[in-house]
Amino acid sequence: MKRFMFVLMFCLLVVLAACSNDDTTNVEQEERVVAVETAEVKEEDFILERVLYGRAIPNQITPIILPLAGELTELDVSNGETVEEGDRIAVFSTAQGSTTVTAPADGKITGLQASEGDMVSNEEPFATVADTDVMIVEFAVTAELQQILTKDETYTVEVANEEFPATVTQIDFTPDDSGLYPVQATVENEENIILPGMVARITIPEQVIEDTLLVPTQAVVHENDEDFIYVVTNDKAEKRTITVLETGSDTSAIEGEIEAGEEVVITGQLTLSDGDQVDVKEEE
Structure with missing residues (x-):
């Protein structure tokens, strides 16, 4: 009799434990809601862009060279x-008398280092005139x-945090010492920015x-040689295999099998499974 009662109580405990586990599992399943962010x-057209860096130089630099050495x-x-x-x-006093020097072209004065009273040679440019209305990007x-x-x-x-259209005017067909090919493009610079x-x-x-269909790169999940994304439909995550x-x-x-306008998960996708309930949050 005692043995029978012991077996009966043991079976009852097993049944209660099983029910408890089932209830816990059901609660966990019901409560599993994954917070995600989405994008459309x-x-x-998909455009893969390459960004390069160069320097801006004046379109034309005209040197100012004195006919004779003299005092400024x-x-x-x-x-x-x-x-x-x-x-x-400027005006110079030379061996042949006073000489007036004028600008050889339109532009801005650059490279001027002499002051009044200095002796200036005629072997090096006294200054230069740079045409900056049009700039060259090398x-x-x-x-x-x-x-x-x-x-x-x-x-x-993009120069000085502003964007300009640049037209390619020269493409070299022989590389420089670095093995790269020099290119020049002209940019209008009337405001001298x-x-x-x-x-x-x-x-x-x-x-x-x-x-083509475009999605944020972060939405793509790669797992076991398979690429897929999660699409949100009726607050549920739907796994869809894609080709990148x-x-x-x-x-x-x-x-x-995806259409423009659908919402794909961009954060939280790594913890998702097909069919999970989701709570879509606004992107911060």
Whole structure:
């Protein structure tokens, strides 16, 4: 009798424990809601861009060389001053008398180092006149990019935190000492925002895929040689296998059973499983 009662109590405890585990599991399943952020799938051209850096130089630099050495007696300009062709620059006292020097071209005075009373040689430029209304951006590219670039093509260049259209005017077909191919592009600079020597950042489209589906690169999950994303439908995560056509730092071009306008998970996707309940949060 005692043995029977012991067995009966043991079985009862096992049943209660099993029910308790089932209840806990059900609660956990009911309570599993994953917080995620999403982004919209777009259908646009995918452009993979290459960013290069170069320097801005004046379109033209004209030296001012004295016909004869002499003493600088009058100086009418200073560095950075804008002059027009024919403007008086300075007066010198030479062995043949007083000589007036005028600007040989329109532009800005640069490289001026002499002051009134100084003796100035005629073997080196007294100063230069730089045409800064049009600037040249010099940069160098690999052989692969050299094949992509086209003369007279216009790209976007960023200088001093402002963007300008830059037109390619020269593409060298022989590399320099670094093995890269020099390229020049011209930029209109009428407001003189770009100064000589400034760093220029030029963006070149390296590859284009037309009319493709685009998702944020961070939305793509790679696992067991498979690429997939999670699409949110009725507050549930739906796993969909995709093919990645090209990947950029921010955006990837994909193919798969997905449509433009659907919402894909961009944060929280690494903890998701197919069918999980999700709580979509606004991106901070």
